[in-house]
Amino acid sequence: MLTPSRLALARARRGLTVVELASKAGTSPASIGDYEHGRRHPRPATTAKLTEALGFPAGFLEADDVPELEVVTRPAPKRQRDAAISAARLAIGFDAWLTRAFTFPEPDVPTWEHHDPETAAEMVRARWGIPHRPAPNMVHLLEAHGVRVFSLPQDCAAAGPFSCRHNGTPYVFLDPTATPDQARFDTARELGHLTLTRTGDAQTFATAFLLPRAGVLAAVPRGALTEQVVAHSTTWHVAPLTLAHRLRDLGLLTRPQYTAVCAQLARRTTGMARRETSQVLTKVFRTLRAQGTTPHAIARELLLDVEELNGLVFGLVLTALPGEGDGNREGDRDQPATPHLTLVRR
């Protein structure tokens, strides 16, 4: 029997209106509305047509409810925003599957109920034992404190990164199109969103978290030249412009110096060479593969196609797409397995 919330989820994930789905599946918009609200249940043949029109594997529309999410994204067209939130709901379903198979660090993200993102950032750093030094890999750091980090699929990039808590577990969803520097900053900013319970300034939180006041004051001299800003930005693993902005706010660069540094930096190409990847997802896929479980098999168990699964880990893990040599395909069982590895992205 079709699960109404699954139909709405799948339609949102594909960015389709009721009318568009009805047209693709050969049914009426009114029927789609009825199915999504549980007023009527479609016949099995109609469910099959809907499943095919939506491009999900058989059984997807008949599986258990997927939890709703309340998240705030950056302003984006409604279709892309709904698609991104739907992808996040699928990621949380994937995470539930992972949590049944693995144990992960317990969530340890404190909350801050006051209007001071700078202090909130210092509090989290102190709690996590990194008071003043450059922060390590931000994805690993969040994962070590129980945050689950996923990627949004490429078609959802317009919604930007966002975060939420679900059943006590904090989640961060990253923009797959962000540069390495931007992705690191986004991760810190989403940590800010998770920490600040009031409508706080997560941007300020992220800056203070990546560039703690005391650490920067101790390390970077007053009146740093452009060359010095670039050199220190590699130490702190932030974009040089981000450091220049912080130095101005801390009074270490005068406004004219800040302007000159920004102008010099505009002529350069600098920044982190590689995106920060997920240690949790890398270990999970490595362990599963050692047991003979391929991403294709995981996707099948989750009632997703492997492209959808790859979208949720895009840029976070070096993964293998099942190719022509995947011995798990029907009819290939007697053929020797010659895995076809594809470098997706790091």
Next chain:
Amino acid sequence: MRMSNATELTADHHAQLADLGLRIDHLDEAIWAGVDARASAPPLGPTNGAGLLDWIHRVGRLREVLVAEGWTRVDKWNAGLVQHPTRPVVLGTLQGNRHTGTLGAPLRSDYAKGPAIAAMMRGNDRDQFTLFDSLHTHEWKLWFLVTYPKQEGERLVVLREVAQPEPTPQGQVVDRWAHRITLPPLVFGPLPTPRGTEGPDDIDVTVTLRR
């Protein structure tokens, strides 16, 4: 690159600069801009490229900060000067020698001066009025921010002073001075040792298979 005064400025320094309508931060901004611009010289550019960029940005920033406080730019014959709004002070920049900033030591300009500067310096002689067209109604005194950058190991040390030359004929280096306000050098450097170029430090996240 660290920017610091090698020794502290005294109240006398501040008072002498204030007599000219200047503050030390005006000078530091200009010196900083010049040194910062040095790094943007193309590797295969002319050998004096870094120094030329230093001069361009030092003049530009000095005039920028002073014009914002009411001074007026003076560009007669590309002299790159700036004129105080009320006092008889005109300020330019000059590259000195290794004696820059040392009182009593033989300070000399690095280059011979052209007609504009030679004309302006005539006003520095109390017995003569300047012939400089736009300034003919006053007895202007020409002062220079004199700097001299020198590499000391990994540090760049900028020797500095504000000095008033005596009249010097066109085509000669300036080596006679009516007044010198010698200042402690400004030190930049060293660049930090590159760290973390391979990316942020890693931490281990415990992931355990349940089954």
